[in-house]
Amino acid sequence: MSSFPTRVGLIFGGASGEHAVSVRSAATIAGALRQGENAQRYAVSSFYIDPAGRWHGAELAEAVLAQGTPASEAQLQGAGRPGFSGFPSGAVDVEVWLPVLHGPNGEDGTIQGLFTLMQVPYVGSGVLGSAVGMDKLAMKAAFAAAGLPQVAYAAVEAHELEGNTEDVLDRLEQQLGFPCFVKPANLGSSVGISKARNRSELLEGLRQAAALDPRVVVEQGVDARELECAVRGGGLQPLAASVLGEICFDADWYDYDTKYSEGLSHTVIPAQVPSHVAEQARGMALAACRAVGAMGLARVDFFYGTGGEIWLNEINTFPGFTSQSMYPMLWAATGISLDTLVCELIEGAREWHLRPQLRGAAA
Ligand SMILES: Nc1ncnc2c1ncn2[C@@H]1O[C@H](COP(=O)(O)OP(=O)(O)O)[C@@H](O)[C@H]1O
Ligand SMILES: [Mg+2]
Structure with missing residues (x-):
């Protein structure tokens, strides 16, 4: 039973250090869902999780999306005590959730567990992939078990x-x-x-x-360039890897300030590396997704050593998705527009949820 347009629940913000990035990622995704053919396909309901973990419905969520920055003190006035206190109206009508949450309390399997329990499809990795991808020790153990090269x-x-x-x-x-x-x-x-x-x-x-x-x-510590690869697919679709990108920055390493200050870093797409290096990294990106059980989307990051070594650094199961973020830019450079990318993520999630095994089990 699916209506047309599909009701998509865009949920963003979150009790995480990456709250502000999430707001910008969600604004980019909302834009892509509300333009062109996607505007006919999808009816987007927005939900905002404030930094104290409270869920808010469309009124505040739309204001936050429009301003592109976290809710102000004034906007949160009277929001009640910290923590979850129930679903905002409209949440139970959502047909597919799009959790645009980065970091703890969202990219780590927590909200994925909630949606799994609710039996509503959602974009991205499930509980396992999200949790293993988030915890650097669990992630490294999974990569090691898959024989993937990492720094000591x-x-x-x-x-x-x-x-x-x-x-x-x-x-x-x-x-x-x-x-x-x-x-x-x-x-x-x-x-x-x-x-x-x-x-x-x-x-x-x-x-x-x-x-x-x-x-x-x-x-x-290694002396290395930093390369990134975007992955999409999984579930009933084959996993696919994008061209590589390189993050270049004027700093000793890619710390918080360098990451989020305008002008301190830039991306080079496609990365200027020998083709065999790019091929090897793309293969490793797919293997990294399989190793942790990631699905839907992921960005896989590498160190490219001065001696030609390629080490896997990490996987992000909901990578930054702002208009300036590597993930959508890598796909654009690979020939997949933002609108198509977002549409595929949603359709992939619905298809996976309706997979024959599940239908069979429910019958
Ligand atoms: N082993 C390492 N050798 C050299 N630089 C590193 C190493 N680990 C981390 N860094 C630097 O620190 C940055 C952040 O580390 P990372 O593990 O990617 O953390 P996060 O998950 O917060 O992005 C990297 O992008 C890189 O610049
Ligand atoms: Mg990193």
């Missing part, structure tokens, strides 16, 4: 930093050396990540990361 790394648990820290510092120094990168397992957007050049910076970085997440990853 070690796991640290927050409790190891209580009391005497000499042992853990010795272990990391011996295993990885300097410089190394310290990362909370579950954040994204470079939040809580630091580069350590010596023991004292390592300890400081570990404490900073452990304050945000009990699971911490330390990686050997």
Whole structure:
């Protein structure tokens, strides 16, 4: 039973450090759903999750989409206590959810679990792919099991930093050396990540990361260019990889400020690398998606070492989707327009939800 146009629930914002990016991604996607042929195909209902986790319906959500920035204090006045307090009106009529949420509380399997329980199709990876893709330690374990090349790394648990820290510092120094990168397992957007050049910076970085997440990853630092590949498909469609892009920046590494300040970084599409490097990375991008069980869309990031090595860095199961983001730009360069891309994501989600096995099971 499906009506025409299809009711799409665009949900964005979220209790995450990437809230503001999500608002801009959603504005781009809303634009693509409300123009051209998509305007006839889809009726978009918008929902906004504010930074305190409260869900809001169309009135505030449309205002936030139009302004392109998170709701102001004034707009949130009288919103009630923090946390979920029920679905806004219109949510139960949604036929396909489009969760445009980046980082924790949205890209990590939480909202995917809710939609799975509700038995409503949704765009993107399911609970497993989202959760494994979000947690850097789980992700690395999945990549390692699939035999994919990664930089050397070690796991640290927050409790190891209580009391005497000499042992853990010795272990990391011996295993990885300097410089190394310290990362909370579950954040994204470079939040809580630091580069350590010596023991004292390592300890400081570990404490900073452990304050945000009990699971911490330390990686050997490599001197490398940063390449990215967009993937779409999965479910009943074959997975496909885009051309590669390169992120270039004027900074020691791609930290939060460099990522989100205008003019500090730029993208080169297609990346200027030998064709065999591009082919290898594209193959690895598909393998990375399979390794974590990602579906629908993903962006896979690589380090391209000065010695020609290609290491898998990470997978993002709901990558940035602003008009300036790598993901839609890579597809545009591969010949897939934004309107087509968004339409395919929705149709892929519906098709997967209606797959024969499910229909059979329900009959
Ligand atoms: N092992 C490493 N060697 C060199 N640079 C790194 C390493 N790990 C991270 N970086 C730098 O830090 C940035 C953010 O790290 P990343 O793991 O991609 O975190 P996030 O999930 O927050 O994007 C990378 O884009 C890169 O510039
Ligand atoms: Mg990254």
